[in-house]
Amino acid sequence: MTMEQVVIGTRGSALALAQAELTETALGMAFPALQVVREIIKTTGDRRTDVALSQVAKVEGVLDKGVFTKELELALEAGTIDLAVHSLKDVPTVLADHFAIAGVLERAPIRDVLVTKVPGGLxxxxxxxxxxxxxxxxxxxxxxxxxxxxxxxxxGNVPTRLSKVAGEDYDAIMLAEAGLVRLGHDLSKTELVDDVELHFAPLAEEVFYPAAGQGAVGFEIRADDADAVAIVKAINHPATFVRVTAEREFLRLLEGGCHTPVGVFTALDGGLITMQARVFPEQGGEPRTGKAEGCDPLEVAKELFESLA
Known part of the structure; x- marks a missing residue:
């Protein structure tokens, strides 16, 4: 890439495009003269909607969590894009040495939301x-x-899922608050979808633990691309980066991927990081839980991992 133009890669869903727009706005504010080109890339996860998400990696021979990132990484590798815009919770915790997560936008709300046809939530x-x-x-x-x-x-994407709960197949569905907010939904109000009134009930993160990296938009680059490093550094949100670094390190220590049933969240107060986690056995049963705090995200993640009981 050059400092005059950057090509960003994104998936083509409405949410991915909204996140690309947020990225382009941030780049435009930091570098008014920079030309930003958008490249839309269809991933394995987008293509294989006929298979349960937990099975796509096995069916397609893709590394766990790579179903929404593989094709973007191939484009990075080929040099057709300079920066991949990801929902960070979709990104593997272990990347090839020639890739790096160089920064993130400011985090959106991290809660999960229950969408129902009747009010009252869970x-x-x-x-x-x-x-x-x-x-x-x-x-x-x-x-x-x-x-x-x-x-x-x-x-399915968010609009498709909302239509499905408005139908007869589901009494409720679960979505991320971040995605709903970024697509312009007002969770304080009911919403009419296919002539059916839907209700949004966000679940407190202390009760229903979110995914590692949930609500964060992350930027993957070629690790040796100094220009991309400089550009991403200029739009990185440091507090969010600290939190997601801790969460992704915890998931790495667990050797967990996107289908590992683990919820984790962090709070940052000044320089103090507080982390909590809930890890479920894959075959059922009570979860292991843990809590840790400190100032270094990698050390806090390690302490949390070692505290699981």
Whole structure:
């Protein structure tokens, strides 16, 4: 790349494009003369909507968590893009040596949201209600909190998922608050979808633990691209970077990927990082939990990993 032009790569979903626009705005403010070119790339996860998300990697022979990043990394490697814009929770915790996560935008809200046809959230769902999600983390926590529910697989972008819960196949679905907010949904109001009134109930992160990196837009670059390093550094949000660094390191120590049923979140108060985690056995049962605090994100992640009980 040159300092006159940067090519950013993004998936083509409405949410991915909204995140690309946020990135372009940040770049424009930091570098008014920089020409930003957008390249839309279809990933394995976008293409294989016929398979449960937890099975796509196995079916396609893609590394765990690589289903939404592989093609973007190939474009980085080929030099057709200079910067890949990711939902950070989709990015593997271990990257090839020639790639790096160089920065992040300021984090959006990290909560998970239950979307229902009746108000009241999780407590008012009737016994046996069907809840749609493609996330094993959400599924495990839902069944831990409400073992009477039936959790079934759900694929598609946000508008598609909202249409599905407005239909008859699901009583509720789960989505990330960050995605809903970035797409312009007002969670304080009901919303009419296909003539059905939908209600949004955000679940407090202290009750329903989010995914590592949830709500963060991350920038992957070629590690030896000094110009890209400088550009990303200028739009990086330091507090968010500290938090997601701790969360991704914890997931790395667990050797966990995107289908590992683990929830983790951090709080940053001044320079003090507080982390909590909930790790579910893949075969069911009570989760292991832990809590740690400190000032170095890598050390706090290590302490949290060692504290799991």
């Amino acid at each position: 407590d008012t769902l009737p016994a046996g209600a069907t809840v749609g999600t493609s996330s094993v983390r959400r599924a495990k926590q839902l069944l831990w909190l409400r073992p009477d529910l039936e959790v079934i697989d759900l694929r």
